[in-house]
Structure formats: C-alpha cells, structure tokens
Amino acid sequence: MNGAVTRPLKELPQQASHASPWDYFALLKPRVMSLVIFTALVGMVAAVSTGAGIHPLLAAISLLAIAVGAGASGALNMWWDADIDALMARTIGRPIPRGLVPAPEAAGFGGILSALSVALLALASNYVAAGLLAFTIFFYLVIYSMWLKRLTPQNIVIGGAAGALPPVVGWAAISGSAPIEAWILFGIIFLWTPPHFWALALYREGDYARAGVPMMPVVKGERSTKRQIFIYAVILAFAGAAPYFVGMAGPFYLAVASALGAWFVWLSFGVLRSEPGEKELPKRLFGFSILYLFAVFAAILIEDLWVIYG
C-alpha cells in the first residue's frame, strides 16, 4: 500500500463562514493542546529545578506561545487533512468537514498563529526555543501530515517526534538550551506515541481504511500491530524509568513509572492475546495510555516542584 495513497478528491463545502469563535478554537485541537501545555510545563519546571530561570510572567507567556504554536499546527493539519477528515467518524465533526470554516481560512488562521507564536516565544524567551517551536510546527505539517501520513504505516512512529518536542521546547524556553534530560522526556513521549495511536487504530480500523490512511492495522494487519504495540510497551516501560537512572528524578518517580509501565505492558499483552476483531481491550489500552503519560509527567512535576520549593 506504501505510496499508493492519494488525496481523495472529495468536494468540501467552501461557503462563507458561519462559524462562531468556538469553531475556530476547535481548529486548534484543544485536547491535544492541553497535553502539549502540560508536557511543556513539565519541561519548564524540570529546567528550573536544575537552576535555570526566567521571570515567571515571561515563562507563562512562553507557555502560552507554545500552546498557540501547537494549536496552530493542529489548524494547519485540519486544513490539509480536511478531505480524509470528512470520511472518518472520529473527525467528521471537525469544523471544516461540517462546512463551518472554509479550508483556506483554516490555513490562513493556522499560518498566522504559527508565525505569531514563534515570534512571541522568541521575544519572551530565546531563539533556541522559538527555533524548536518552528521546527515542531514544520515537522507536524510537512513531514507528518503532508508526507508520511498517507505514505507509510510508520507515519505516527516518525511523525510522533512532533508531539514529543513540547517538553524540549519548554526546557529551552527556560534555559536557552536542550540538554540530554530534555531529550529523555522527548524519548518517553516518542516511544509512547506508537502504542497509543495503534491502540486507537485497532478499534477505529474501519475509519482509516475508508479514508485510505495506511495505519498499521490497515496495512500489516491486526496480528502484526498487536505484536508491535507489545514491543513498544516493553521498551517504553524501561525508557520510562530512565529519568531516575540519569539522576533527573527520584524514587517516587521510579515507583510511579515502574508500576504504570508494568501495567502498560500487561494491558498490551492482553491486546496481543485478544481475539481478532476485539475492540474493547485496545480501547482500554488507548484510555490507559493517556493516563500513563499524564501520570508519569505529573510525577516528574511533583518531584521537581519539591526540589524547587521543598
């Protein structure tokens, strides 16, 4: 299937905008944005715990810029993927497929917000962070959305780098650099992304097949996808403990990451052994994966706040 997927030429409504401000806000993918805000905040606080620092208001404005940048890339993604969004139950309710926001307006909206967010981050923090944010937006739109998503089942493996960068951007916003500790946080999200999205793809397989998106279950089948989910889960469970072993986290973090990592592996094992067509276990794994990432990063946040204020 590689290389065979082309953009479906479905005509989308191009009417004058009937959208409310909330429909434009929905273009920013608020739920994804909330995860970006959280992981970037953890990167920022971790940087502060190492002794770096900027004025708290500048840090807050930097976080806002990162959030807007993430939202802007979401709007650009919705512009580019409007044709396939209209074919999938999960995405058909988005503002462009519903005909509320014309696709070119979403492109303009995302483009302007991208430029403003990068400029604001450069002004409020530094050029390293701004450059990383610009690269994140570029990677998500061009490398993932335009190139990989319709080309290869490894789309979300490589494209996951865009979603993994916010803690590095946050760290750089505070310290002006991106040390190895920041890239460990990157690595955790990067390794978490494939099992997270493949679990989703297992119970939404029909959606992706209908839209011609070569997600792993569509191209390689359920069995291969489940095996790869399990392998990634095992690697993630070990990688999740890395912050403790490089000295950026303490025993509390190790306990949380180990327990949740083991549970992640156990659920993935359940998915691996499940019957073909089983949807409930992948759904449960998908839900747990969100909790895993939140809890692991929350544990780092709590420990770093303890270091700063304790």
Next chain:
Amino acid sequence: MDELSPEERKKRGQRNVAIALLIGAFVAIIYLVTMLKIGANIASGNP
C-alpha cells in the same frame, strides 16, 4: 453580495469581537514582554 441572515450576522459579530479581544490581548502581551525585558536589562546594568 448575498444578504446575511440574522444568525449569520450574529456569528460575524461574535467573530469580530473575538478578533478585537485577541488583538488587544496580543498588544498587551507584547507590551508586557517589552517592559519585563527592559526592566531586567536595567536591573542588570545593561543599556
């Protein structure tokens, strides 16, 4: 140009208000960043 329905007119008004508020907020944020940066430079003795 097509006549707008009352609903469309209301939505357009809401969008205009949102744009005005966001531009105002952006200007305020840039002003705040400028003051904080200038303040930090003065405090550190830089011109």
